[in-house]
Amino acid sequence: MAEAKPGTRQRSGGAGTRERIVDAAARLFYRHGIGSVSVDAVAEAAGVTKRTLYNHFRSKDDLVAAYLEAxxxxxxxxxxxxxxxxxxxxxxxxxxxxxxxxxxxxxxxxxxxxxxxxxxxxxxxxxxxxxxxxxxxxxxxxxxxxxxxxxxxxxxxxxxxxxxxxxxxxxxxxxxxxxxxxxxxxxxxxxxxxxxxxxxxx
Amino acid sequence: MAEAKPGTRQRSGGAGTRERIVDAAARLFYRHGIGSVSVDAVAEAAGVTKRTLYNHFRSKDDLVAAYLEAxxxxxxxxxxxxxxxxxxxxxxxxxxxxxxxxxxxxxxxxxxxxxxxxxxxxxxxxxxxxxxxxxxxxxxxxxxxxxxxxxxxxxxxxxxxxxxxxxxxxxxxxxxxxxxxxxxxxxxxxxxxxxxxxxxxx
DNA sequence: GTCTATATAGAGATAGAC
DNA sequence: GTCTATCTCTATATAGAC
Missing domain, CATH: 1.10.357.10 (Tetracycline Repressor, domain 2)
Known part of the structure; x- marks a missing residue:
């Protein structure tokens, strides 16, 4: 994901899981800074496990970019x-x-x-x-x-x-x-x- | 130093050791940012061991402050x-x-x-x-x-x-x-x- | 897709010999 | 004051079961 090819489908378990993660990331990254916020903290704030987060974003860097783009x-x-x-x-x-x-x-x-x-x-x-x-x-x-x-x-x-x-x-x-x-x-x-x-x- | 009490003396082994450390810290912190530069890297750039660095500065935070003050x-x-x-x-x-x-x-x-x-x-x-x-x-x-x-x-x-x-x-x-x-x-x-x-x- | 558990690496700071 | 070696913690990222 992140750039789904045509034909690929985004079968997200909870609807808006990605949005919830980005929202949580935005709140935490803005409040504390990028370096001070761990991926664990974002996952917990979003109510998902770290593994789920990494299913939606390849890396923390991608998550940071998604936060600013959003x-x-x-x-x-x-x-x-x-x-x-x-x-x-x-x-x-x-x-x-x-x-x-x-x-x-x-x-x-x-x-x-x-x-x-x-x-x-x-x-x-x-x-x-x-x-x-x-x-x-x-x-x-x-x-x-x-x-x-x-x-x-x-x-x-x-x-x-x-x-x-x-x-x-x-x-x-x-x-x-x-x-x-x-x-x-x-x-x-x-x-x-x-x-x-x-x-x-x- | 930085506010040496009267009576206290700073018998630095190499003259200007502290300055060398601060100079190296300034160069690296400015170039790469605080979080991206380790204390090890500063010590190596200054030509001292980490232990010596910690004899001159209580913590990395102190070193960062010294860099900006300098x-x-x-x-x-x-x-x-x-x-x-x-x-x-x-x-x-x-x-x-x-x-x-x-x-x-x-x-x-x-x-x-x-x-x-x-x-x-x-x-x-x-x-x-x-x-x-x-x-x-x-x-x-x-x-x-x-x-x-x-x-x-x-x-x-x-x-x-x-x-x-x-x-x-x-x-x-x-x-x-x-x-x-x-x-x-x-x-x-x-x-x-x-x-x-x-x-x-x- | 989601979970628990973990691999791996790097950080700041310190111990103890000299 | 300075050295080598190391403790301890936390981080990103992944393995493998369900």
């Missing part, structure tokens, strides 16, 4: 929902996005960005499938930011601003985690606002 | 040297700092920011001495940035800009490492420039 679209959808629900002009709505991120960063279970943290932990293996999944996710976020900005600004400017906003976001993920302080995300929102409004006057 | 002042001095060597006004000189960082990020041995990466790896133990050392270093950098900006801007504005610039820097460390692309640091420099020059017009 979070890609939900994370993106959350950003979009926050943006869409906000009122005002483009800058106001992006400001709302950062405000939501800051609220999130204030929660007890917040531990920064799982993608950046995984990339940091796997620095010794840049080709790791989980690192590639992280790259894809960040590119998706940047492309989405670029698309919403491009609705009101020239394309080249939108791409530049999208990257700058993501740099602020990622910086706030990293610094906010280091200092355990959501004020960094707040400051990132202010900087994003300044960049957007300055750019307007050009 | 890099604090040299890193800061490097930033200052880059800034001091540049010509032009404040924005020009800060721009030069980002340009130097981008050059650095293009090198083969560049692996992002060791402080942020260590904090990401040690997310499960926020009170870890290495994490505290990382916080101190980042605060030192921000304070230094604030001081140079305050030479030409009001204090409150300088503090705000210093934090924004560091967010961009940290974001570029994280994204540049994930994508293995120094363009992110370049983009951070442009954003920093925009923030500084916008702020001027206020």
């Amino acid at each position: 979070r890609d679209q939900p994370n993106l959808a959350l950003f979009q929902a926050w943006f869409d629900a906000a009122d005002g002009d483009l800058a106001d709505r992006l400001r709302a996005l950062f405000r939501k991120l800051a609220e999130n960063a204030g929660g007890r279970s917040w531990k920064g960005c799982g993608y950046l943290r995984t990339a940091a932990e796997l620095v010794a293996t840049p080709g790791h499938p989980a690192v590639q999944a992280a790259r894809r996710h960040k590119r998706n976020v940047e492309a989405w930011l670029s698309s919403v900005i491009a609705a009101e600004r020239p394309k080249a400017e939108a791409e530049r601003l999208a990257r700058q906003l993501q740099l602020l976001m990622d910086g706030a993920f990293a610094a906010g985690l280091l200092h355990r302080d959501p004020d960094y995300m707040q400051a990132a929102g202010e900087a994003a606002d300044a960049l957007l409004r300055r750019s307007e006057g050009r | 890099r604090d002042q040299p890193n800061l001095a490097l930033f200052q040297a880059w800034f001091d060597a540049a010509d032009g006004d404040l924005a020009d000189r800060l721009r030069a700092l980002f340009r130097k960082l981008a050059e650095n990020a293009g090198g083969r041995s560049w692996k992002g920011c060791g402080y942020l990466r260590t904090a990401a790896e040690l997310v499960a133990t926020p009170g870890h001495p290495a994490v505290q050392a990382a916080r101190r270093h980042k605060r030192n950098v921000e304070a230094w940035l604030s001081s140079v900006i305050a030479a030409e801007r009001p204090k409150a504005e300088a503090e705000r800009l210093a934090r924004q610039l560091q967010l961009l820097m940290d974001g570029a460390f994280a994204a540049g490492l994930l994508h293995r692309d120094p363009d992110y640091m370049q983009a951070a420099g442009e954003a920093a420039d925009a923030l500084l020059r916008r702020s001027e017009g206020r």
